Amino acid sequence: MKNSIFLKIFSGYLLIVIVILAITFPFSFRAIRHHHIDTLTDSLKNLCVTLNFKISSLLEDNRLEDLDSFIKDLGKEIETRITVINPEGAVLADSEKKPSLMENHRKRFEIIEAIKYGFGTSLRYSASVKEEMLYVAVPIENNGVTYGILRASLFLKEINSLLNNLKMNIIKVAAIIVIILLIGAFLFSRNLSKPLNELGHASRKVAQGDFSIKVLLKGRNEIKELADSFNYMTDQINTLFSQLSNQKEELNSIISSINEGLCVIDKEGVISISNKSFNNIVQNDSVKGKTYWEVLRITRFDELIQAVQREKNSIVNEIELNNRTFLCSATYCANKEEIVVTLHDITKIKNLEKTKKDFVTNVSHELRTPLTAIKGFVETLHDTNDNEEDQHYLNIIKRHTDRVIRIVNDLLLLSKLEGKSDSLELDKVNLNNLIENILKIFEQNLKEKNLVLKFNPDSSLPVIKADPFKLEQVFINLIDNAIKYTERGEVVISLSHKKGMVTIEIQDTGICIPKEHLSRIFERFYVVDTSRSRKLGGTGLGLSIVKHIVHLHNGRIDVKNIPGTGTNFIVTLPV
Incomplete structure (x- = not known):
């Protein structure tokens, strides 16, 4: 069962009051009792001091009968028990009992203290009168001579009766105070819990989607400020929710209107979003909630998705689906570990x-x-x-x-x-030897143009598996271009290897390729300077052939324009 804040606060106040009363009352009663006993002790001591002179004269004259009679009369008059004891502990006179019948009091605590310190007191049960009593004893002295001990005592039943009456009065007052405190705690708890309950009820309404709920409280306290902040928050949430709803509808409209197929795949491989075009492409209207391999049973598509999940990058590839060719773009979204896939129909372009x-x-x-x-x-x-x-x-x-x-x-x-109809005839190729043999072809050309050729082989270069004839075409074409388009300076050929890849760099000091042409130089028939190309006999197809041969070897070719120093072609081939 849920405990309300009202019960928690009220029970907390009740517990605090009970604990305070439980601690205060015993100490209060004990303090009051001790105070009364101390007061009575002082009174009895003063009484003993007052009677000291009278009793000492009777003891000095050895008038024991007169002393006993005096003590009995005085005890009845002042309602106090008085006892006279000699230094050896024998009772000489007592206001309640016959002295000869009483036992020796030498070992009584108050007698011992009176003899030793000049004053003694004790609180104990009296065997002779069968009641709890307070005893006070002082020495009887005259002219420096101790004649005995005077002891006065009182019954504590009167003190206990007084304390019981006082206790009942205190309990009544405490009960009234407790009732008042509990009423105050009740009102405070209700006033505190009521607005909080209203806020809790309003919060549940907001959680259910009702943003029109308001909490209206009176007063100027922190809870009123909290309620005002809550109302402002609901207004803001309502505004944001409306904006998000509009944006979602707009986004859904945009996604639905896209001609390309689009879907979103979560980290579990489940399609969470798809548009109508995607449904039409896969010929399935209920793809949401299904795994992508249920919808697209294409090995190449599965490999593409796995590669994106593994590399956490964007990959573009072509796939065949229902006798049509699609350009498939898969993009990894790191924030939700999702993959956004688009399918663009390029069948007409491919045809x-x-x-x-x-x-x-x-x-x-x-x-x-x-x-x-x-x-x-x-x-x-x-x-x-x-x-x-x-x-x-x-x-x-x-x-x-x-x-x-x-x-x-x-x-x-x-x-x-x-068309990849020309298959590779793979063989072991030593690139150092291959390029060194190719360079012999260009010795005459280098002499005619007065160019310097620098070849930097790598003695630790591993042997690679490749088609030697096609690689010759690649390097003949690149070296020929470097010499052809360099009027003065040098051509530098460098070999190196790193992490299972071999790199061949062919750098010249000829004309720089303008930056805007770098991305298109590998297109067929594309030439940077048409008049110069015709003059030198270029066909515009050489770099296209180079690119395709390198790609057939699963390699990569890059070009860097180095202003003031020429152009650098970089061929990277796997070992």
């Missing part, structure tokens, strides 16, 4: 790309035969005609024919590489 590739391949095949024939006839005319003017034109025709033939051959090679 168009295939059509273009097929067209280029077919045209290239068709052009090879007439170009070969043209080249043959031009060479025949060149050999059989001695006219200088005709020779000039024939040389022009031959040069452009060779250039077109190179373009056609490069296009055919590029088509094979892009």
